Amino acid sequence: MAAICGMHPTAAYGDDLSARLGFGGAVRVGVPVPLTVVLPPLPYAGPGRIEVDAPVLGRTEGEAVTTTVVPFVAVAGVRRTFETPIQLGDIRRPLEVRVSIGGRERLRQAVPIDPQKVGGRVAVEISDSASGLAPLGGLPERVVTAYVGPEALPRRWQEYAAIDLLVARDLDPARLDQAQRDALVMWVRLGGRLVVIAPPGAPSLDALDDILPASIGTPAVVASEPSPPAGASLPSGPYPVDALRPHPGASARRAGGIPVIAGAHAGAGWVQMWGFDPGAPPFAGWPGRTALWQAALGPAGVSPVQVDAAAEQLPAAPAIDPLVHAEVGGAVLAYLAALYLIGRHGLTRSRVLAAAAAVLLAAAVFWRLAGDVRARSTSVVEATFLEQAPDTAAARAMTVGTVAVPYGGRYTVRVPAGSVVMPVTASGALRIVVTDEATLLDGVLENGEARAFAATAAVASSARADLSPDGRALRVSLGARARRAELHWGHRWYWIGDAGPDSTIVLDPKGWESGGGETTAHDRSWVFVGPNDDAIISPTTPLFVGEIQPGAPVFQLADGGGLDRRPTILLLPVGRR
Amino acid sequence: MANAVLRGDLRARGSSRKIRIMELAYLGILALLLLLGLPPELNQHDPSRGSVGLALALLGVQVVLVTYFASACAAQEIAVEGERPAVDLAFGPFSRRTIVAGKSLATLATIVYWELLALPLLILAMEIRRLPLGALGGVCALVTLQAWAVAQIGLLCGIVFEAEFTRTLAHWTALLAIFVATLALPDAFRWANPVVAAAQAAAGAMPVLGAACYTALGLGAGGLAYAALRRFGTP
Structure with missing residues (x-):
């Protein structure tokens, strides 16, 4: 608390x-x-x-x-x-x-x-007793640990963003409401790391079965080994465990021949299940426990999308509707013409009154016109990055939007429910109104200033890409045509161009290139050509990147104004099969 | 209108072709600046320079134009058709008080009329950029006061200096002193510059001391004009 x-x-x-x-x-x-x-x-x-x-x-x-x-x-x-x-x-x-x-x-x-609770990395344990994560506190990367009850779990998956590792120690899924369960499952599928501790006597975890790498088996006892091998990955018995039944594709570690740790990817996330209590002997005093926890924590998760760099790729001040200027010019000319017509034969008392009437009318019209000009020149530019969670029907949609009020002043942007939206750089002069229907961003900008926001949501998507074992053929199933597609791997990229909804691309080993967008003749995507082409960081595993048609707009100006949209960027991890 | 000089000057200015041309030039310049300043990138906020923005630049141009035209007419540098100079009137049946008050009020009425004509353009320029319109009334009052005070100096020049060259030289010296030399004053006295004072007023900080000084300057110049008319034997 x-x-x-x-x-x-x-x-x-x-x-x-x-x-x-x-x-x-x-x-x-x-x-x-x-x-x-x-x-x-x-x-x-x-x-x-x-x-x-x-x-x-x-x-x-x-x-x-x-x-x-x-x-x-x-x-x-x-x-x-x-x-x-x-x-x-x-x-x-x-x-x-x-x-x-x-x-x-x-x-x-x-x-x-x-300040002690502000983490470089954060590990949270769902537990009634505040113990178990102590080994993580000794790691060099400033891991903050915390213990919470099930009631503290959020109902929006985006609110897990601070957590690097969630440990479910005494978790009874029945104590979570449906929204909490959905949020937890979605967070894991979109990249979260979860360790479920299921010692003998643990409650049923059926509600989370979709993401678990194993099922709880029967209680067993790991037998004592008189001379355990040096560097054994788990301590010698005797201790009680749940004999896990790993699901197909899950990895398993055994103690005394009994599977006690199972791990598997769940979409973009990773879930481990431990069939023992790491806080109980012999684990409590086991020298290898730090390494066990460190492995569970894993490396720091890095999104392939650099939000601030992506925001820089978007134009901060899109072109203003030229009709706006024509309107103003026409109104001013009409006003001057009216004054000329009134005064061309000299000013009498009645003409002075007519001129005063023209002034009053023009003042009212110009005041309205100014409001119209300001509203029509206010604009938002947005682009969505769709990160597909492998082998699931879900993707993480991060939409970066840049709001500009060219003449300075107030703006109100509406973001539909389901998205959690935050400023890319924390900023003052901003009110975020959160309702069940939408989130409203209400702020003030100086002229020439732009403000970037990032909205994160989960969307349904089942795209997949597989590279043949010899690395010569890429099979993609996108559900829609992708344009300006590329295959990225490390600092190299391979130009694909247009890719059909279901297609196989033969890769030429000599076709790989490196360097920025200015070094090639290919018509690369906007995300690689612009003021900051580091919006997508070099992936360590193959990544298919392509432009697809954007869905419904995320950022909408409440008072009207321009909306400029860049094609959605699909980021598709490539499997090997 | 009891003051015959005021009545005559207003009638002359109302039918003057030169005044119409001046008004069109004045409004045309303001409109052109307004249109040229519409692209928002020309008006980007630069906190390091304390930028006043194009809307306030428009205000500055208005101050200069209104002040110059008003004082040039008062100094007879721009001779309005049918309008008799104060020196000519001194040889007529008018008292010095009637002449100075009539000329002074005619100038004031002209300035107010010009301010009124430019008001819609200022509203458009300021409202687009969400500058506080509430300050506009105070700004217009200040500009009117400044232009009237300088025009009173023009009136004085028109009475004191008989030769056209000397009169023009004195008038321009006064203008340069007011618009340029005041920029060299220490920051605490920069309100003496009409453009700076108008910008301060537009920002919501009405320079009360500046307004008082310009009122005193106008009244003082009017008093001196009244005294100068004595040399013509005017009662």
């Missing part, structure tokens, strides 16, 4: 207001983390809102905050719980949670962020 302090002096009834930040207080900067606000029963009813000020490091003077707003309808005497994603930018200052009902502030709490 995050420590709660800073009670508002006038909120005497607010003793029970509580806010849980992150996972047992463990957070990471720059990614969505869950914030749960529990409102005590209050004697007020009516429209209310929760406002959370998250401090950010801004270039503006003074203390900049990003405000997240959750509107709700208060019911007197009822305890309410709200969960919303928050992005942290400046951990030196506390979050401020304010609750207003009926237009008046009723409660206020400050939620400080413990």
